Amino acid sequence: MESQKPERIDLDKQYDCPCRRRGQLIPITLTEAFGCDRCQQIFVLEDNGYVLEQLSTSYPYKRSWRWMGNSWHMIQPRWGKSYLPIALSIIFVLVIIWLPLALRWANSSSIIAWAMVAVVLAILPGFMLWLTYRR
Known part of the structure; x- marks a missing residue:
């Protein structure tokens, strides 16, 4: 059964890239950040380790995800839909x-x-x- 609550993101684990490019997130040493081995994006932890935020982006809003145990769920920005x-x-x-x-x-x-x-x-x-x- 899939977890409905977001889980804290562990810096010692590897996760799938939330950008859906089949890459792996690898922890960056001495930082609270991850780097994708495929799309070369950098992600930082926010909200006490519960939110993964894309660091460099061309979007007008920051893209963020929550880890739900086995998959990423995008956090929809407030202005994005309006x-x-x-x-x-x-x-x-x-x-x-x-x-x-x-x-x-x-x-x-x-x-x-x-x-x-x-x-x-x-x-x-x-x-x-x-x-x-x-x-």
Whole structure:
């Protein structure tokens, strides 16, 4: 039966790499860290040895895992799931509310400029979302 509670990570043991690249985590001497022999990532212990955190990452949030006895379970970041709703709400405000107001108050010569600004501002959250989730 699989353990439901996270277990303390022992620095003297070898674990599978949580990045799913079939590597092994090897303790780094004189530190509270592990290195993967396959993906060359470095992981440090946090939360009194219950959380393994990826040290160098290109993600906007730190990737962390808990050891559940025989497998790693990723700790979901608080903002990681809410990027899409935030981006969609920004696009909604810009396109549905701001653009018609801008077009109503703009004179005929600046309508194209206002429309271009609205399109650029609507694309910006999508670009930020793409930068966040690309790997």
